Amino acid sequence: SQQGEEDPQALSIQEGENATMNCSYKTSINNLQWYRQNSGRGLVHLILIRSNEREKHSGRLRVTLDTSKKSSSLLITASRAADTASYFCATVGEYENKLVFGAGTILRVKS
C-alpha cells in the first residue's frame, strides 16, 4: 500500500529555476525521507526529516514537513540539468518498521 503520494507526477523546468515537489501521506509518521533516482538506476537518499522537525536544508535542497496537514515538500533551488531524475518520498509510520514509497515525481530540467 502506498503511503506517500507525490504531486505533480511530472515537472519540466528551465535550468536555474526552482523545482517544488509535494508529498502527502495518510497516517502518523516517525519520519519522512526523500530519494532521487536517475534513469534506470538505484535510489539515492537525499534527506530525512523527523516528525518533530519542520524544516531541513541540505545544499540546494530544502524540505518542509507539516504534520497537521500530513504533507511535505521538497524544494530544489537553482536547478541544473543534472537534477533531472525521479524523486520519491518515503514514510515510516509511527508504529511501523518499514519505509513506504510513493509513486514519485519525474523532474526534467532543460538546459
Place this chain on the structure above:
Amino acid sequence: DVKVTQSSRYLVKRTGEKVFLECVQDMDHENMFWYRQDPGLGLRLIYFSYDVKMKEKGDIPEGYSVSREKKERFSLILESASTNQTSMYLCASSLLWRGAYEQYFGPGTRLTVT
C-alpha cells in the same frame, strides 16, 4: 562510501525457471531489503531481514523467498518465475531499524520473464 552491489543489471528468464538475485553490502549493515519497482506503483517491499537467518515479509511476498546466511549477503529467490514478476528489483541496506536511518540502494536488476 556504502556500496550495495547486485549480481546482474539485466536478466532474462523463462517462465517456470528458478531465479536467484544476489545482493551484497560492504558496510556491516544489520538490515537488508528487497523491493520491486513498477511504473506508477513506486517501490514495494517484498522481504526484509534484520539479522542473519532472520527474515520478515513485506507487502508483496507471494511468489518470492529470501535467504540470508551471511550478514553481507541477501538473496531473493523466485521459485517458479512468472511473467507478472517481470520488474526492476532493488536491494537496499541500512544501519539500524525502525526506519530511523536512510537506506542505501544497489543499482537494480531488471528482470524479464518470457
